[in-house]
Amino acid sequence: MGELAEKLKGRSFVFFGGKGGTGKTTCAAAFALRASCDGRKTLIASTDPAHSLSDIFGVAIGPKERPISRGLYGIEIDPEEEAKKYITRVKEQMQGVVSSVIIQEIERQIDAAYLSPGSEEAATFDKFVELMDEAGNPYDLIVFDTAPTGHTLRLLTLPEILGAWMDSLIARRSRAVKLLRMASSGSRDDPIIKVLEKRKAGFEKARAILTDPSVTSFVFVINAEKLPIAETAKALFILRKYGIAADGIVINKVIPPEAGGLLEKRRAIQEKYLAEARTKFSGLWITEIPLLDTDVDGIEGLSKVATFL
Amino acid sequence: MKKAISFLKDVFSAILKAPAENAITRKEAFDANDNFFLILYGDLLGIPNPVSYYTLELLPYLAPEIEGWERRIQNRGSVIEEKAAQFNF
Numbered sequence: 001m002g003e004l005a006e007k008l009k010g011r012s013f014v015f016f017g018g019k020g021g022t023g024k025t026t027c028a029a030a031f032a033l034r035a036s037c038d039g040r041k042t043l044i045a046s047t048d049p050a051h052s053l054s055d056i057f058g059v060a061i062g063p064k065e066r067p068i069s070r071g072l073y074g075i076e077i078d079p080e081e082e083a084k085k086y087i088t089r090v091k092e093q094m095q096g097v098v099s100s101v102i103i104q105e106i107e108r109q110i111d112a113a114y115l116s117p118g119s120e121e122a123a124t125f126d127k128f129v130e131l132m133d134e135a136g137n138p139y140d141l142i143v144f145d146t147a148p149t150g151h152t153l154r155l156l157t158l159p160e161i162l163g164a165w166m167d168s169l170i171a172r173r174s175r176a177v178k179l180l181r182m183a184s185s186g187s188r189d190d191p192i193i194k195v196l197e198k199r200k201a202g203f204e205k206a207r208a209i210l211t212d213p214s215v216t217s218f219v220f221v222i223n224a225e226k227l228p229i230a231e232t233a234k235a236l237f238i239l240r241k242y243g244i245a246a247d248g249i250v251i252n253k254v255i256p257p258e259a260g261g262l263l264e265k266r267r268a269i270q271e272k273y274l275a276e277a278r279t280k281f282s283g284l285w286i287t288e289i290p291l292l293d294t295d296v297d298g299i300e301g302l303s304k305v306a307t308f309l
Numbered sequence: 310m311k312k313a314i315s316f317l318k319d320v321f322s323a324i325l326k327a328p329a330e331n332a333i334t335r336k337e338a339f340d341a342n343d344n345f346f347l348i349l350y351g352d353l354l355g356i357p358n359p360v361s362y363y364t365l366e367l368l369p370y371l372a373p374e375i376e377g378w379e380r381r382i383q384n385r386g387s388v389i390e391e392k393a394a395q396f397n398f
Contacts, residue, residue: 083362086362086365086366087365090365090368090369093366093369094368094369094372097369097370097372098369098372098373099373102372102373102375102376103372105372105375105376106368106372106375109350109353109365109368109375110365110368112352112353112361113352113361113362113364113365114362116352116357116358116359116361116362117357117359118359118360118361118362119361119362122360122362122363123362162360162363165360168348169345169348169349172341172344172345172348173345175341176338176341176342176344176345179334179337179338179341180335180338180339180342181319182322182334182338183331183334183335183338191370192367192370192371195366195367195370196367199363199366
């Protein structure tokens with residue numbers, strides 16, 4: 001055992017994903033703990049709006065990075081907090097340029113954007129990019145404990161979608177600026193295009209990191225059951241479409257042969273799904289974690305799980 | 310030097326081009342800019358914009374223009390009227 005940790009040794013960003021309830025947080029936390037014990041400065045970051053990192057480590061982890069144990073740090077990304085920071089920054093920037101009358105007038109615009117459906121996602125994404133940014137990233141490894149599959153896929157494919165949107169905005173603005181210049185009432189350097197281009201560059205960087213298999217890796221946590229296998233197969237397909245590589249499958253809560261009794265029947269069913277998972281995900285590194293006789297709780301419980309990773 | 314040349318270019322084109330032609334270009338330019346605003350801040354008019362979060366950071370530059378844009382876009386007449394305005398009758 002210990003294969004997965006060994007194989008993912010060179011990666012800087014490892015994502016744990018999968019269907020809800022399969023034990024993503026447990027596996028991500030155990031993996032991060034193991035990496036930190038191996039001497040790598042590790043950050044575990046939760047992008048799930050319903051965080052459970054604090055619960056599993058038994059310490060309060062908030063929207064600011066904080067140490068959990070030696071060489072291990074944790075953060076729970078809070079979209080509301082991030083959005084607030086962003087909006088404060090915009091307002092500050094406006095102070096110098098725009099008159100206070102206009103600022104009052106557009107407060108409602110700001111509030112509307114704050115409440116719009118995509119904002120939470122965008123705020124999470126921005127923090128996530130900030131964490132991965134090479135220049136400001138002091139960690140050897142960042143482990144992402146992600147939300148259930150759909151939410152995460154959306155987050156990971158955002159750079160591509162937003163990049164296209166930025167392109168069209170830049171094209172439109174360029175046309176307007178060009179026409180204004182022809183009517184000789186526009187300036188040559190347009191700050192709007194600069195801002196848009198900076199955003200675009202940010203998205204491109206995020207995309208470059210996410211699609212580089214030597215830096216980023218994706219691990220799916222499943223159980224030997226029908227739905228997690230089906231959902232993961234779909235997720236793998238979508239990720240591949242966006243050029244994001246998945247390397248590992250962790251099959252969690254595998255009932256060991258010596259279980260006996262009531263579990264014997266379940267084990268027979270499970271065998272079928274294990275076989276299915278092994279053929280479906282044959283290109284990936286498959287790791288199995290047995291169903292434990294205790295609850296996984298705190299660092300002690302996690303180190304027990306970590307021995308299987 | 311480059312700046313000076315481009316400035317002269319602007320000056321000469323403004324003098325030499327027929328004023329009517331210039332007015333058409335200007336109208337077209339303003340229309341293009343208004344359309345750009347529509348995509349950025351359409352949610353002010355009730356058109357949902359899933360990425361309005363990212364348009365916020367443009368506000369420091371565009372805020373002064375928003376009020377005028379809103380007035381224009383809400384007072385728009387018919388399409389024919391719009392098009393007719395582009396020509397100097």
